[in-house]
Amino acid sequence: MPIGGFVIHVWPAKKPQVLKELAREERLSVYAHDDKGHVVVVIETETSEEMAHLVRSLSLIEGIFTINLAYLYGEDEVEKIESGAYKPQTVFGKAFR
């Protein structure tokens, strides 16, 4: 289960509403936020693909303008990938080939 540390950038005026929305997501914990609209969160998911999807979905919450990754740890996922227990659907380089 990968662990990701993120900074969510929010329009300051919309922060209360965004925090309410974020509180509904059980795979995410809010650690801190400030007046400039930074919200520090940690996300845990079954797979990093699931994390990517979740982040993309969160980015559509009204009031969020971008979500940036700071740190990602995935040792057990790497083990699963190596053993064949988990095979990411990622088609390599699909964006640029």
Added chain:
Amino acid sequence: MGLSRREFLKTTAALTAAALAGIDLPLKGEDLAQAAEVDGWFRGTCRFCGVGCRVELGVKNGRPVAIRGVPQSRTNMGYLCMKGMLFYQLMRHPDRLKRPLYRARKTDQFREISWEEALDIAAEKFAQALKTYGPASVAYYGSGQALTEETYLFQKVMRAGLRTNNVEGNPRLCMASAVGGYITSFGADEPIGSYADIEQAFCFFIIGSNMAEAHPVLFRRVMRRKLDNPDKVFVINADPRVSPTSRIADIHLQFEPGTDLALLNAMAYVILEEKLYNEDFIKNYCAFRLGKQKKRVSFEEYKKFIAVYTPERAADICKGNITPEIIRLVARKFATSPATMSFWTMGINQRIRGVWANNLIHNLHLLTGQLCRPGADSFSLTGQPNACGGVREGGGLCHILPGHRPVKVDKLRHQVEDLWGVPRGRIPAKPGYHTMAMFSAVNQGKIKAIWINCTSPAQSLPNADKYRKGLAREDVFVVVTDIFPTKTTELANLVLPTAFHFEKTGVYGCTERRSQLTVKAVDPPGEAKPEVWIVREWALKLADKLKDPVVKKCVEPFLGLEEGYALPKAIWDEYTQKLTAGRDNDLRGAPYEVLKKLPDGVQWPAPTKEWALRGGTYKKFVRGLDPLADIHAVDERPYQFYGPAHKDRKLWIWLRPHKGPAEEPDAEYPFYLSTGRVIDHWHTSSMTGRIKELMRANPYAYVEINPKDAKRLGIGPGDMVLVETRRGRNILPAKVYEGPMEKMVFVYWHDMAEERMINRVTKDAFDPGSKEPEFKICACKIRRLSGPKPLKPYIVRL
């Protein structure tokens, strides 16, 4: 009390993120000392887009387990996007190619062979083609994802060894028009300014780019600037499609695809009409130019030319939400803001007149003097991590030698021959085939052996079926070097497994003239090898087979060097110390030792180590900021334009007329079809409660249709839709959404399944100047075929 390992990792994640935002978390530091989460961190550059974010790969027991951003880096300040996860997914993926594979005929099964045999076959086939059909019968097609050392060495062997300029790469498909635009407008390739201008800009003009998704970390900086100065900073987005970028903009100009030239000329009209231009800047630094002959014309003639582009006429051409008033408004904002910065990508470059579109953006900056000052710049964004550093600067296109030297200039070509120590005349004077001509030559059987490195033209070329036929010919020998099977390995004779990023060492040069080193952190899987080793060993065999000592000469300086570090280092040294010396991309001050000292590499020009250690040049052409501006100064003026292409040392304002797309909708094919690269699966406004549901949504390519069109055609969400052009058909599920405007559909091109591979139907018309194809626009018709159907992913197998 100690934390559990998982809590410890979560705390580390939270602390790392909080530090970037400048927030102190009330978490105990001593707990963090209890266990190192990795054995070591290795510094490099992200390879999943052109921003050049600095990233560290955490390695434990010899394998990658974590990533984090580099906070001291001026590109990303420690922030990354989710594409970073691809590192460990890809590095340890079971489908990685691990051994050389060969088949004599493309209908045969591949069999594993040794490297010795593989390189021998590759050398034999290229040598045979060369001896029988001449140097024009061999070709190299590379990538903006290859390291600079790789592109440089490949092209050296091809040009000086095999005597051909058939050296191309996929950046031709995404940024060749930007190169053409910079050279024709400024006399020199690549942006004048840097990302650092973002924090000093007051107006952002983002056109033909979904920056929020394609370059998310950079977009964060734009939005931070806006958030910190909400009343002073203005964001304009011009794009036919509603996107996350347009939603955040203060103004979204939504125009019909292919009408951008009219819009840009109309903005210039307003700037002239309302006298918003900067007379001093124009007088001191600009010249007006017209046509193929680059005829010099007067400001008065330019005014006359622009007089027909009234906002009223442009609004008629552009349609969408474009009105004369909105054009006037954005032109005023652009011209009168204290500093305006433009960004664009493929929406501008992939046009039948992509160079002109680039010129017209530059025109706006030149007319208003929104250039060379802090926060003012005309900045083309790049999609790939090393399109600039490797391909544009390192000699990766058929008409450019390393160090921005045009092939056809005898003096510069001979310079390169001398620097390489090969006889003069060894590099042909004529440029080779550009990408579309190269694959046409493959179709015609003129090219007999082609080496495709780190890219998949069988999927990424427009009108791909046409060119796949050529690659499938049995009389064309195809070598592919890559890390995974692709649509192109399906057409190969020889597939060679390569090391991935962080499994080898080398430099990427990102969009802002910045060169950054990535060091090897882990071993590649199986027998996969770095490309630099592959080229060197192949060249040695070629030299034997051709009995040509000059081929060997190309790799002689690199013989015997260890492939993980010493070999790429020696190649980088040769390239920077010899080939960039005295050129505008002078990187002599940036050997590996210097690059390693800095968290975020060096921006050229950086002729000395002293200058490089300060980070290099943030702003080109400005005296005091750019050492070459001082060296090349001809007078006391603060800006000195020494670009190699403009002998008059002026910036050129071009008279470029409006030109629509190569194929416009008509009665038979009434829709615009546009395509894009960023995968964006979900656009809906009510979110979190529905995330699980959305997770089940279709992860494949789909066709975006405006709700009004969908209603008219009886198409519902998820319905299977036939998308047909004059070149072929796709069958895709529908996404009905207010993204594309009416009479326009949009398809992402990442899906490799035959029926969803959109480049099978796109048009292969290209810009006559840059030779970049007009991927973005063609005409299509659409029809509902059925209700939703389950889809399967397509994975290439060998």
